[in-house]
Amino acid sequence: MPNLAPLRVQVIAQTQFTAPADVPWDTDADGGQALAEFAGRACYQSWTKPNPRTATNAGYLTHILEVGHLSVLEHG
Numbered sequence: 002m003p004n005l006a007p008l009r010v011q012v013i014a015q016t017q018f019t020a021p022a023d024v025p026w027d028t029d030a031d032g033g034q035a036l037a038e039f040a041g042r043a044c045y046q047s048w049t050k051p052n053p054r055t056a057t058n059a060g061y062l063t064h065i066l067e068v069g070h071l072s073v074l075e076h077g
Contacts, residue, residue, distance in 0.1 A: 020035070
């Protein structure tokens, strides 16, 4: 008999983006922009916003474009 592993599924996006309740994060955007920011911050585990240049959604996404980490934008 095969070993069974429990699954944990957490919906993080649907027609409207909904951030997980257990993530200490907020944003000044919604929709695809918020989802793209969430994907980037999740990738880098950068939930706090100590850098004023990337504290806003627009600033964060601009930085993502500047450094070429375009894969996080695919989520939006």
